[in-house]
Amino acid sequence: xxxxxxxxxxxxxxxxxxxxxxxxxxxxxxxxxxxxxxxxxxxxxxxxxxxxxxxxxxxxxxxxxxxxxxxxxxxxxxxxxxxxxxxxxxxxxxxxxxxxxxxxxxxxxxxxxxxxxxxxxxxxxxxxxxxxxxxxxxxxxxxxxxxxxxxxxxxxxxxxxxxxxxxxxxxxxxxxxxxxxxxxxxxxxxxxxxxxxxxxxxxxxxxxxxxxxxxxxxxxxxxxxxxxxxxxxxxxxxxxxxxxxxxxxxxxxxxxxxxxxxxxxxxxxxxxxxxxxxxxxxxxxxxx
Numbered sequence: 001x002x003x004x005x006x007x008x009x010x011x012x013x014x015x016x017x018x019x020x021x022x023x024x025x026x027x028x029x030x031x032x033x034x035x036x037x038x039x040x041x042x043x044x045x046x047x048x049x050x051x052x053x054x055x056x057x058x059x060x061x062x063x064x065x066x067x068x069x070x071x072x073x074x075x076x077x078x079x080x081x082x083x084x085x086x087x088x089x090x091x092x093x094x095x096x097x098x099x100x101x102x103x104x105x106x107x108x109x110x111x112x113x114x115x116x117x118x119x120x121x122x123x124x125x126x127x128x129x130x131x132x133x134x135x136x137x138x139x140x141x142x143x144x145x146x147x148x149x150x151x152x153x154x155x156x157x158x159x160x161x162x163x164x165x166x167x168x169x170x171x172x173x174x175x176x177x178x179x180x181x182x183x184x185x186x187x188x189x190x191x192x193x194x195x196x197x198x199x200x201x202x203x204x205x206x207x208x209x210x211x212x213x214x215x216x217x218x219x220x221x222x223x224x225x226x227x228x229x230x231x232x233x234x235x236x237x238x239x240x241x242x243x244x245x246x247x248x249x250x251x252x253x254x255x256x257x258x259x260x261x262x263x264x265x266x267x268x269x270x271x272x273x274x275x276x277x278x279x280x281x282x283x284x285x286x287x288x
Contacts, residue, residue, distance in 0.1 A: 013155070013201050015155075016154060016155030016201045016202070017201055017202075019050045019052065019155075020047075020048055020049070020050050020201075020202055020203075022050065023048050023049075023050035023051065023080040024048040026080075027048065027080065027284055029048055029082075029284075031047065031048055031203070032045055032046065032047055032048075032085065032203060033045075033046055033048075033082075034046065035136035035137075035138055035282070036135075036136055038092070038095060038096070038131075038132055038135050038136065039095035039096065039098065039099040039135070040095045040098065040099075041091055041092050041095040043132065043135075043136055044084040044085070044086075044088060044089075044092055044132075044280070045084065045085045045086075046082040046083065046084055046085065046282050047082060047083055047084075047085050047151075047202055047203040047204055048080055048082055048284070049077075049080060049081050049082060049083055049147075049150070049151045049202060050080050051077050051078055051079055051080050052076075052077050052150070052155075053074060053075060053076045053077060054074075054075055054077075054149070054150050054153055054155075054157075055072055055073070055074055055075075055157060056072065056073055056074075056075045056145075056146055056149050056150075056223070056262075057069050057070050057071060057072035057073060057223060057262050058070060058072065058159075058260065058262035058263070059072060062159055062257075062260060062262065063159065063178045063179050063256075063257045063260075064178075064255070064257025064258065064260070064263070065262070066263075067221075067222065068220070068221050068222055068223075068264065069223075069262045069263065069264060070222065070223065071222070071223055071225060073223060073225045075146050075150065075230060076230070077146075077147075077150055077230045078229075078230070079284070080284055081147065081231070081281050081282070081283055081284055082281065082282040082283075082284055083143065083147070083151050083204060083279060083280070083281050083282070084279045084280050084282070085195070085199070085203055085204055085205055086116070086194035086195050086204070086205040086206060086279065087116040087117070087194055087206065087210070087211055087213060087277045087278060087279045088116070088117050088125075088128065088277065088278060088279060088280065089113065089114055089115065089116060089117060089194045090111070090112070090113050090114070090115050090116070090117050091113035091114065092117070093117040093120070093128060094113070096127075096128050096131050096132070099131070100127075100131050102124070102127055102128075102131075103124075105117075105118075105119035105120050105124070105272065106119045106272065108274060110190060110191065110274075112193060114193035114194055114195075115191050115192075115193055115194070116191050116194055116206075116210060116211045116277040117277050117278070118191065118211060118272075118273070118274050118275065118276060118277050119272045119273065119274065119276075120272055120276070120277065120278070121268075121269065121270045121271060121272050122142070122214045122245050122269040122270070122278075123269065123270060124272070125142055125214050125278040125280075126141070126142065128280075129141050129142065129280055132280070138282055138283070139282070139283040140280045140281070140282050140283075141216065141280060141281055141283070142214055142215055142216045142278060142280060142281070143215055143216065143279070143280070143281045144215055144216050144217055144230065144231060144232065144233045144234075145215045145216075145217045145233075145234065145246050145248065145264065146230045147230055147231065147281055148213065148215055148248045148249075149248065149261060149262065150230065151202060151204060151207075152200065152204065152207035152208075152248070152249065152261050153200075153261045154200040154201040154202040154204065155201060155202075156200075156201070156261070158261075159179060159260045159261065159262075160179075160208050160259070160260060160261060161200040161201065161207060161208070161261065162198070162200075162208075164179070165179055165180055165181045166179060166180055166181065166208070166256060166259075167180070167181050167182065168180075168182075168187070169197070169198070170197060170198055170208070171197065171208040171209040171256065171259055172187050172188065172191065172192050172196075172197060172206065172209040172210045172252045173187050173208070173209040173250055173251070173252060173253075173254055173255065173256050173258070173259045174186060174187055174252070174253060174254055174255055174256075175187050175255075175256070176255045176256050176257070178255075178256060178257060179256040179257055179260075180256055187209075187252055188252065189252065190252055191210050191211055191251075191252050191275075192206075192210060192252075194206065194210075197209075197210075204279075206249075207249055207261075208249060208250060208259040208260070208261075209249065209250050209251060209252060209254070209259045210249070210251060210252055210277075211249070211251050211252070211275055211276060211277035212247040212248065212249055212250060212251045212254075212265065212267070212275055212276050212277070213247060213248050213249045213277060213278050213279055214245055214247055214267070214276070214277075214278040215233070215245060215246050215247065215248060216233035216245075217233045217234040217245065217246045218233070218234055218235055218236040218241050218242055218244060218245065218246070219236060219241040219244035219245065219246050219266040220234055220236055220238075220241065220246075221238075221241075231281075231283075234246075241266075243268060243269050243270070244266040244267065244268060244269065245266070245267055245268075245269045246264050246265070246266065247264070247265050247266070247267045247276065248263070248264055249263075250263055251275035251276070252275060253274075253275040254275070
């Protein structure tokens with residue numbers, strides 16, 4: 001008998017998209033929607049992510065699979081949620097800075113307003129989420145690792161949402177000779193504008209590569225398998241990990257293997273970098 005996770009991931013792309021439409025209809029929402037304007041910019045565009053199940057973590061046979069991506073385990077997502085279709089863009093974050101007076105990030109030469117916001121810490125991301133929540137009346141927050149991986153996979157069970165191999169036109173990463181279709185030795189060496197690359201089946205952009213993305217979860221060397229709400233972030237019992245956050249998705253700086261759906265890495269919660277950004281979850285109310 002198939003488990004819920006296996007059944008959810010065994011469906012066709014059409015079936016995955018239909019589940020998303022059904023969830024949006026039950027909630028009285030469009031599949032893609034926005035809350036009211038946030039400051040001088042529209043609020044980030046959101047995608048409804050339906051309830052379901054999936055297998056979290058990597059198979060040992062995956063290219064560059066690491067022990068801290070295991071054990072692979074079944075996760076149930078009991079209620080729909082929404083997620084920003086892309087990482088938060090510079091124009092969206094700078095509207096927050098203008099309105100709040102929050103400290104400005106270290107400048108760099110990449111000033112395209114459509115680029116992902118970089119040089120921000122997890123604390124900065126949480127401040128932006130709190131501001132957006134107050135402005136819109138909805139609850140925005142960083143995703144948990146489980147929410148992030150579930151949304152990024154979008155019903156797929158391969159190394160990437162595009163399959164087990166990728167093309168340069170699909171993922172902005174440093175390239176390599178593994179996990180790629182054709183000659184793919186290097187990428188552009190910087191981020192690309194949010195929404196430039198093909199979306200996954202649930203309409204999320206650049207879940208592989210571009211910038212690493214903060215989650216709520218503190219770092220763990222191995223998954224702790226057991227009953228836990230998908231929206232409940234991991235809190236480490238190891239004091240060495242309490243200041244570390246798990247980041248997802250890989251970046252323009254990373255190899256293809258570091259951009260897999262299951263790939264994860266530790267970063268300091270107060271760290272900022274040119275390859276580190278974030279996207280947000282927006283909680284939904286209504287029937288499950």
